[in-house]
Amino acid sequence: MKSSFLMDWVYTDTVKDHFMNPRNIWDKNEDWEPDAVGEVGSLACGDQMRVGIRVKDGKIESLRWLTYGCASAIASTSMMSEIATGMTLEEAYKITPEVITNALGGLPEHKFHCSVLGDKALRAAIDNYLEERGLPNPYKDAIARVLCECRGVTDQMIEELVRTDKAKTIEELRELTGFGTGCGKCVHMITEFFEEMRHIHGKS
Ligand code: FES
Secondary structure, eight states: OOOHHHHTOOOOHHHHHHHHSOSSBOOTTSOOOOSEEEEESOGGGTOOEEEEEEEETTEEEEEEEEEOOOHHHHHHHHHHHHHHTTOBHHHHHTOOHHHHHHHTTOOOGGGGGGGHHHHHHHHHHHHHHHHHTTOOOOHHHHTOOEEETTTTEEHHHHHHHHHTTSOOSHHHHHHHHOTTSSSOTTHHHHHHHHHHHHHHTTOO
16 A cells, blocks of 8 residues: 555656756755845745855856755745846846746646745845945836736835835834825735745745
């Protein structure tokens, strides 16, 4: 009789391959220094993700990553590292979880959230790279999605307020942005998104 582990193994061959043979893992013994690092998640939740990038001529020359996440997070970040290497910073910034998941041939529905960690850490690394060099960051606003139409509140605004600890509670977020004070239809979605961002940035 098969073990429950094997019976529960519902991942595609590509996911299994990237999980068993992850690409571009950050080996501290390797002589490799990043130009910038991005980190999301928290050790307490067991899903911390760190991505380092080296940039040459505006492109990601090489990328390394480390995670304490699950099989899906490992496979997703491994795939992301292959997709992002060689891309311009702008192209890499626009990699979405959907792009990674499709390249993996899909992930179980309940595992989809694991795939956001790698691309978020990559964006954090690009943010840091630009910030440390005093360069403009036009990419953040370009990928922003409006979540509250009445007050023009975007996902990027909320994420930044969470990341910088300016909004530690949903009430603080409402005070700072005014979300939900128009028609109110965004309240549920933004509350869920806020909690997700707190989790991803290790604030809860
Ligand atoms: S969409 Fe947010 S209050 Fe109307």
